Amino acid sequence: MEHAATQMSGYVSRPATIPGLGRQLREHEMVISMGPQHPSTHGVLRLELVVDGEVVVDVIPHLGYLHRCFEKHCEHMSNYQQVIPYADRMDYVAAMSNEFGYAVACEKLFKIEVPERVEYIRVIMAEFSRIVSHLIAIGTYGMDIGAFTPFLYCMRDREHVLDIFEQTCGARLLYNYMWVGGLSHDVPPDFADKVKAFCKYFRPNIKELNDLLSHNKIFIDRTANVGVLPPEVAINYACSGPVLRGSGVKWDLRKNDPYSVYDRFDFEIPVGTGKVGTVGDCWDRYMVRVREMEQSVNIIEQAIDQLPSGDVRAAVPKRIRPERGEVYVRTETPKGELGYYIVSDGTPSPYRVKVKSPCFVNLSALPAMSRGAMIADIVAILGSIDIVLGEVDR
C-alpha cells in the first residue's frame, strides 16, 4: 500500500498560470481556498488566497454562487410593481433599503408625487433598516474576530426592530412594503409609542457595545492598521458607504445628493479619523457603522415627531403607463450607494433594470486592501467591508 505522503505528492499539479493572479505559483507559495462554505465569508463567496506561510500574497475572489438573475427576471415582469419582492431579496439583511431605492427611481421615471406621510414613513423604515443592518455587521464582525457574545446582544436588539416591522407589514425579513407610489400598509396605531420606546431602549445599548467590543484592546489590535484603504484608492474603486467614509471622505448621499425628505432632518455624518490606527483601517470602518446607528436613532426620533397624517395608498397608480425614458437614481443604503438604472420603452414591463450594488463594488477593492495581510487579517478585512452575497451576486 502506498504511503499517503507519496500519494499526495503525485497528486499536486501546478497549472501554468493561475487565472486572476496572472503568473505561475512560486516555490514557497500555496493556493488555499477560503471556499464557498466558510464561517466567515458572510455567504457563499470563494476567496482564493495565494499564501506564503501565513502572509497572503494575493486574494482572488470568485463570485456568482448566489446569482439569481434579478435583472433578467425584471425584464419579464408584467409591471413595475412586481419587481419589488425581487428587489427585497438582494440585500436580504436590510430589505427595505432596496425597495426604497427602486421606488424612488420609478417615481422619478414616471413623475409620480408621493404624499408626505409616505415619505416620512419611508425614511423611518429606511433608518430602521440601517440600524438592523449595522447590528448584523457589527455582531458578525465581532464573531469573526472571536468575540462571540456581542453577536447575541446585537441579535437581541434586532428582535425589537423586527417586531415593529412585523406589526407594520407582517414580515420580519423580506417585506414587499414600499410600492411605487406609496406603501402597502399604513403603520399600526401605536407605532409612534413603540418607536419612541425603542429609541429610548437602544441608545444605552450602543454604549454597552462600545464598552464590550469597540474599545477592547484585543479587538483594537486585530483591526487597527489592518486593511488600510487610502481615500484616493477608495474613490477610484467607487467605494461608498461606511467603506468610503471610513477612509476619511465625508460623502453621504443623504446630505450630498438628498432624496426623499432627508434634507429636513438634522444629523451628522461620521467619518473615519484614524483614532487608534491609520485612517481607513478596519477599526475606522467599524466605528463609522457604530456611530451611524446613533445618528439613525436621531433621524428616527425627529421623523416620528414630524409625521404628518394622510393616506399612504393615495398615489399608488392602478396601472403604470410608462413613457419611454431612462433614469439612474442612487440612494444611501447601509452598505453604500445603491443605484438603479431603469430603462423603459413604453411597455408595462421594464426594458432593462440594472442594479449597481454597493457590496459588489466594495468587494472589488478587497485585493487592494489586503496586500501583505495575514490570513486572520483577511477575515477581519472582509468583515469590515460588510458584504451580503445576495447583493453582490444579485
Added chain:
Amino acid sequence: MIPQEMYDILRAEFDDAVLGAQLEGVLDPELTVSPERVQDVARFLRDEQNLQFDTLMCLTGMDYTGGRLGVVYHLASIKWGHKIVLKTELTAEQPHCRSVESVWKTANWHEREAFDMFGIIFDGHPDLRRILNPYDWEGYPLRKDYRVPEFYNGMRVPY
C-alpha cells in the same frame, strides 16, 4: 457646471469622438461617444480641472434589439457634484469597446459583468473572464435573443 458647458469643453477636445448629445429633457446630460475613443474621453473627464469625474457610478451593458448592443457609463464627481452619462453603440458582430479600467479601477468588475451578460469585449482589460456565471457557461444571458442552453456539462438545465 451646467450641461452645455460640459458639452462645449468635451466637443472642443474630442471633436471626432463625441457622436451625439442629449442635453435637454433628461435628468443628466447624455453624450454618445465612439467605442474606440471612450478611454481617452474618460481619462480627460477624470483629469480635467473643472470636470473631475472621479467616480464611475455604474457601467451597464445594453441590448437595443436588432443586433445593436451598447455600453452606458454613469459618471459622477465627488468634488463638484455633477453627473454625466456616456453612451457607446456597438453591434453584435463587432462588440468591441475600449476598456476604461486604467482610468477607474472599479470598471474592472463592471466590464467583466458586461462581458459575462452581453458578450461585449473590452479591449485592454487585464483579465476579461466571466464573473457571475460559471466560467465555462455558453451564451450571453441578458441579450434579448438568449435561449437557455439545454445541457450544461452533461446536466440537463431545468425550466
Added chain:
Amino acid sequence: MREFLLEVLQIEILVYALMAIVPMLWVVPFALFAVWWERKISAHMQDRLGPMRTGGWHGWAQTIADILKLIQKEDIIPALADRKLFKLAPYVVFAGSYAAYAAIPFSAAYIGSNINIGLFYIISITSIVVVGLLMAGWASNNKWSLYGAMRAAAQIVSYEVPVILSILAVVMIVGTFDLQEINRAQSGPFWNWFVFQKFPFLFLAALIYFLSSLAEVNRTPFDIPEAESELVGGYHTEYGGMRFAMLFLSEYANMFAVSAIAATLFFGGWNSPFGETLSGPWWGAFWFFSKGMAFIFVQMWLRWTLPRLRVDQLMYVSWKVLIPFSFVVILGVGFWVMLSP
C-alpha cells in the same frame, strides 16, 4: 491506596492498571458536566438560556444525549487522509492530557504517584499533546487543518517557557518539585497561600501561569488552532463522531489539569482556607475540586468575553511580554529567598 490494593490483589501490574483508571472516574463525569456547564455559562452571558429540556431541570442530560448521538455517527475518514495517523491522533492527545493526572494531588491522602519530581513530570508529559495535534492536522489532508496544527505547535511550544519560568518561582521557595510538599508548605489560613506570598512577585507568577496555561489548552483568547471563524475547526475539522468526542474530552481533561496545577501551586491545593477547621482528607478533596472548578469557570468566562489574538500577536505576547516578566519574577523571588534569614 496503593498498599491497600497490593494487599488485596497481590499482582503489581493489576494494581497499577487499576490506579491508572481511578482518575478516569473523575475526568469523564467532569467532561460531561463541564460541557453542559459551559453551554449554560455562555448562554447566560449571552442573554439566553442554553439547554433547558433534555432531562428536565435545565437540560442537565444534554451532554449525555450528545454522547449517545456521537456514538451512532458514521465514521468518516477523508479519502486521501493518512489512516493510521488519523486514527491514532486523538488517543495521543488524550494520553498526553490524561497522563498528567498521575501526579496531581487530589487530597492529602490520595495522589496517584507521589514522585518527588511531580511538577516536572506533569509539565513534560503534557507536551505530548503537541505531537497529537500535529498528527491530527497533518493526517487530515486538509490545508486548513494543517494551518491549525502548525499554529497549535508554535503556540504550545512557545507558551511552555513562561509556564516553566513562573512555576520555578514557587519551586524556589519550597525547594522541591514534589507537589505534596508544595501543598503542605501552604497549610494554614488562606494568607499562607503562595499567591499572597512575596508580594507582588508570586502574584505576578500566578497571573503569568494562568495566561500561559490558557494558551496551553487552546482556549480563547489563544484559540487560533481551532479558531472557529477562520479555520472552521482547525486541526479537528475532519474529525466527527467518537473521534471528535475523544478530542473534546482531552481538551476538557487538559483544562482541568492546568486548573488543578494553578490551584495547587498558588492557591493552597487541598488546604482549607480557614486553616484547621474544615480540613481532613475528604474536606481536602472538596477544597481542591472547588478551586479547580473556580479556575475552569474563569477560563470559560474569558472565552465568551474576549476576542482572539492573531497568531503573530500571540507569539509577541509570549516572547516579548510574558517571558521578560517571568524573568523579573524569578529574579525577585530569588533575591527575596536569598536575602531573607
